[in-house]
Amino acid sequence: MQKTPDKIEKTPWGLVLALWGAGLGAAAQYGKFSAIFDQLPQVYPQAGAALGFVVSVVGLLGIFFGVAAGLIVARVRYRRALLWALWIGAAISAFQAFLPPLSWMLASRALEGLSHLAVVVAAPTLIAQICAPRDRGVALTLWGTFFGVAFTVLAWAGLPLVAWLGIPALLAAHALYLVIFAIYLGRRLQALEIDPVVPPFSMRQLLRDHLTIYRSPSISAPAFGWLFYTFCFVSILTVLPPFIAEPSRAFVMGAMPLTSIAVSMILGVALLRVMTAVSVIVLGFVGSALTMVWLWVAPGDPVACLVLAGAMGLVQGASFAAVPQLNRTPDTQAQANGALAQMGNVGNTLGTPVMAVTATALGYGGLPVLAGCAFVLGACVHLVLARQRRHA
Incomplete structure (x- = not known):
């Protein structure tokens, strides 16, 4: 058995x-x-x-x-x-x-x-x-x-x-x-x-389960954090390139996803052995927000772009690791993964057009401010839900 x-x-x-x-x-x-x-x-x-x-x-x-x-x-x-x-x-x-x-x-x-x-x-x-x-x-x-x-x-x-x-x-x-x-x-x-x-x-059960998922600080937490991650990741890769110097642009844009993966698999895995997944996610969001300050001061800086990708890599891997840490049974894990997929699609769909409109209206300065605020909100959402879990 x-x-x-x-x-x-x-x-x-x-x-x-x-x-x-x-x-x-x-x-x-x-x-x-x-x-x-x-x-x-x-x-x-x-x-x-x-x-x-x-x-x-x-x-x-x-x-x-x-x-x-x-x-x-x-x-x-x-x-x-x-x-x-x-x-x-x-x-x-x-x-x-x-x-x-x-x-x-x-x-x-x-x-x-x-x-x-x-x-x-x-x-x-x-x-x-x-x-x-x-x-x-x-x-x-x-x-x-x-x-x-x-x-x-x-x-x-x-x-x-x-x-x-x-x-x-x-x-x-x-x-x-x-x-x-x-x-x-x-x-x-x-x-x-x-x-x-x-x-x-049944449809009645489906509606009831929707309410259960988004009222639960355990089932919904990975999804709500993932919303802010996906809002930024694809949109930054789409909107940022014109602001990076031409000689290094192709290298930086090709290296950013690989840097994110490498940090997720090396540093992220190491941190998960000594920290909870939610703590790693919050660390990644805070690091990403601080890097957006760097990119605001030094627009399109190649090193800052790679550091940003690394910080986001912590959020990437730990978000999936948080699902079984916060939800013990297969059915609640499936619910959490479904919510994560839903919020990820919301973030991917909204992120690029909102970021593009912001960059068009406010210039480059609007990009790090908007993304930085999204990263801060992602960290805050996880901290609020963690507090709810402690008091549950």
């Missing part, structure tokens, strides 16, 4: 890496069209501004269905939800490789958004359940790198593949990648019996 998570003594790192690999495939559901966005007008020359929806419709669905995904995945059972999401995602990518008419492409992207949500809810929940307690922080910090790693791989390997064989080759390769992980995880996860018994799904 499967051991309870707190009694697991040895972490199956091969399976953890496979679940992380599935996460890379889910991140690529976002990144594959972001990487080739400048080439889409050649495929859909009459689309105009509607091409933006090819990328954004995946995230928009996450705003509306993020929490629902966490609740539904808990009821469908994690292994089943993950495998169905991988197989459906593979079928969708294979369909997209034929470059269908834009209306069909958008419909497929909407369905792909639901596949994406199921993976990002089920996989980290499974990782938390199969790891020994001492290894959860490391494993979930690794999971937290899945977006940055996937975008880096798409830039280094995906774009050369497109240049060689065209856009359909990238989409077909993504489909094959998901099939490989669906087959492997389908075999490896068969013996795991970690799914809880949950009540039948």
Whole structure:
């Protein structure tokens, strides 16, 4: 019989890496069209501004269905939800490789958004359940790198593949990648019996669970912090480049995501062994806010940009590690991961346009002020929720 998570003594790192690999495939559901966005007008020359929806419709669905995904995945059972999401995602990518008419492409992207949500809810929940307690922080910090790693791989390997064989080759390769992980995880996860018994799904229960999640200072905490992180991360990478000197711009923008990942996996993991995940998140937010003061005094300074990426890396990994620290059962962890996905999509959707409008209206000075305030609010939210947990 499967051991309870707190009694697991040895972490199956091969399976953890496979679940992380599935996460890379889910991140690529976002990144594959972001990487080739400048080439889409050649495929859909009459689309105009509607091409933006090819990328954004995946995230928009996450705003509306993020929490629902966490609740539904808990009821469908994690292994089943993950495998169905991988197989459906593979079928969708294979369909997209034929470059269908834009209306069909958008419909497929909407369905792909639901596949994406199921993976990002089920996989980290499974990782938390199969790891020994001492290894959860490391494993979930690794999971937290899945977006940055996937975008880096798409830039280094995906774009050369497109240049060689065209856009359909990238989409077909993504489909094959998901099939490989669906087959492997389908075999490896068969013996795991970690799914809880949950009540039948209903709309009334869904609404009740929404209230439960966002009233709980434990379930909602990772998501509320993640909102402020995602509001800043993508928007800073999008809006900051014009303010960095041209000779170092390409290097800095390529190094920032990698610096964030490196700090998350090295310093973040070390800190998680001596501090709570929430403390690491607050430290990352405070460091990020202080770095925005540096960037306000020295606009576009390359060293400051890399320090900022490192400070944000602490928030990145520790946010996922906070989920099992604050929530002991698989179903509450799934709820927390669903809320995290929802708030992450809200932050990603709002961050770039708000940051761009601020920079346009107030100039460069508006960027560090807005981002700095968001980082301070992220730290404050975690401190307030931590106080509520102590008094509960």
